[in-house]
Amino acid sequence: MTSPHHPDPRRILCLGMPVLDMTFRVADVPVRGAKIQASRLDRICGGNAPNAAVAIARLGGRARLAGPMGDAGEHGMEFVSDQLGPEGIETQHLVHVAGAVTPVSTILIDATGERTGITYRDPTLWTVELPASDLLLDGVDAILTENRCASFVVATCAAARDRGLAVVVDADRAMPADEPLLQVATHVIFSAEALRATAGADDLTAALRRLAGLTKAFLAVTDGDQGAFWLDRDGAAHHTPAFHVQAVDTLGAGDVFHGAFALAIAEGSDLEPALRFAAAAAALKCSRFGGAFAAPQRPEVEAFLTR
């Protein structure tokens, strides 16, 4: 991924759900029953897919975002287009679900940069029907989605597979062995917690091996500053270390990783450089505040990789 910016930007369809992230900067996470003060509050558009879309756009790709949003609730919805529009993200396929409220997260960013989150998602959002796959996939080179949204994204992911596109799945929570996404995915990147819960194994490499029997997809897991573990096509285990930075805000770091990885794959990168590229983008993100809006530009990542 030290090659110059791809001359023909690849477009990634990001399927997921915008979230209003209320980020409170605090000294520590409060103990039960305490009342604490925050030194700062920001309201930013978050959510796995929107965060990844921001990273993709910053890294020189094109990002199209589709999924459900609310049409009710006092905080309005203008924060999504207000914040994603200037990033050049295509938001016209977001679906406003009648009577639903856009998800809201409280994110506590503590003095070490660690994020702790509480999210409310209106159950009505899961009833969304996405636009036709032909419309969503027009001009698209790859899909990135999150397994939380499996119920409404599988059809579009299957259509993408029929077209020979990469389908990258961010597995952020445990899933059953018969999860259809495992069959349509080309690449599944787990969080450490979701992998352990899905595989029922503590050791991350052992957990990946256990799941390899359930899917033909490339399997990887990210474990924060421990880096990423993954299996190659022959089932051999590999480790891509994380780049060490002074972390001030880890919010969205995993999403930036997934976005960068999906873009690299869409650009034809091999797995190992794609993972290194993703790790570099995520590390740079952690070094500054702002959730995914702290994601780096392409030249920053390339400079970082050639240090």
Add this chain to the structure above:
Amino acid sequence: MTSPHHPDPRRILCLGMPVLDMTFRVADVPVRGAKIQASRLDRICGGNAPNAAVAIARLGGRARLAGPMGDAGEHGMEFVSDQLGPEGIETQHLVHVAGAVTPVSTILIDATGERTGITYRDPTLWTVELPASDLLLDGVDAILTENRCASFVVATCAAARDRGLAVVVDADRAMPADEPLLQVATHVIFSAEALRATAGADDLTAALRRLAGLTKAFLAVTDGDQGAFWLDRDGAAHHTPAFHVQAVDTLGAGDVFHGAFALAIAEGSDLEPALRFAAAAAALKCSRFGGAFAAPQRPEVEAFLTR
């Protein structure tokens, strides 16, 4: 306080700050680094003084609310008048501070009803200048305020004292020995944490005795389901137990206590029945969801006290 509803409602001036309380219902408070789901989210107008104002209005008094609010921020300010207006609270003396954002709290209500809070308050709000005391005090029988707001309420409290009115102070955080509010207050009700921090003593009665040298005000402390401890005019210590209820939401319970107490004092009640009335109102509040909007009506409290 088992007497019938006071024929001539007393008006309490509540000085403080409205807060947008985002209440998330959760199983438990998250550990650092975790991401958890909330089963419900409500956006309610909170803050010590507004909560007390709701309780006063429900209990048959009149409540006038004054203090600073933001004029910026995506969540708007309509939630204050939208929610307090129907309660009959006089909000015309709230001051919109140019460039400031209304305070926002995330409140986690766990399965036991305990509340854990994170609050952001824009420092610009402390520069507020309240309307003239003559205007604020017109038709007012007592003041209720919070020591957090000392910087902008002392003048109005002093003017109230000159008129012979009760000035009830909710001491929700530690204060210095030379805090001017201690001189103008007629009644100071501490939270246990604030009392310990102010007096530098762990035992609540000992802490009250230590502070008795600094003020002529009536001194009390509330300690959740342990009830209230207080000193009579001769310095003797007393205990008013809490009423035990199945708590589902303790948010605002202290504020309801203060509002009920201030109203009872304004109605001419003696101390002990005023404290019992306040404890009953707070207990009923804890038995249902909704922050201070779960405060009881007067007949409910009277029925509860004669069980």
